[in-house]
Amino acid sequence: MSPAAAEAALRLPEAERPEIGSPDEHSAARPIAPDPTPLPWIGRPLRRVEDERLLRGQGRFVGDLAPAGCLHLAFARSASGAGRIGRLDLAAARGAPGVVAALSGVDVRGLGAAAV
Numbered sequence: 001m002s003p004a005a006a007e008a009a010l011r012l013p014e015a016e017r018p019e020i021g022s023p024d025e026h027s028a029a030r031p032i033a034p035d036p037t038p039l040p041w042i043g044r045p046l047r048r049v050e051d052e053r054l055l056r057g058q059g060r061f062v063g064d065l066a067p068a069g070c071l072h073l074a075f076a077r078s079a080s081g082a083g084r085i086g087r088l089d090l091a092a093a094r095g096a097p098g099v100v101a102a103l104s105g106v107d108v109r110g111l112g113a114a115a116v
Contacts, residue, residue, distance in 0.1 A: 071100055 053059050078085075093102035108114075 050059070088104050090102040090104060093099060
């Protein structure tokens with residue numbers, strides 16, 4: 001039912017109002033079949049196995065892992081939404097202790113678009 005038709009139906013006396021979900025000229029009547037395989041945990045209590053270790057401070061998280069050779073990545077984004085970069089000198093960043101690489105858009109332009 002279109003929004004305009006719904007508003008018009010609300011103005012009718014209650015006895016003349018169409019049934020909620022009834023088909024109108026813009027929709028076909030499609031019966032909804034019940035799910036033949038209900039999920040066993042729906043509507044039932046479920047014992048959570050992770051709670052105890054999290055409550056005791058013994059949970060392990062991705063941030064806690066440090067595989068050998070793991071590097072960290074940081075992005076520096078513009079502080080100005082409409083600004084233009086006139087010059088970018090990465091020499092100091094590349095020379096900083098522990099830095100493996102410092103890249104600019106020019107360095108990665110061939111990789112395609114990335115969501116950051």
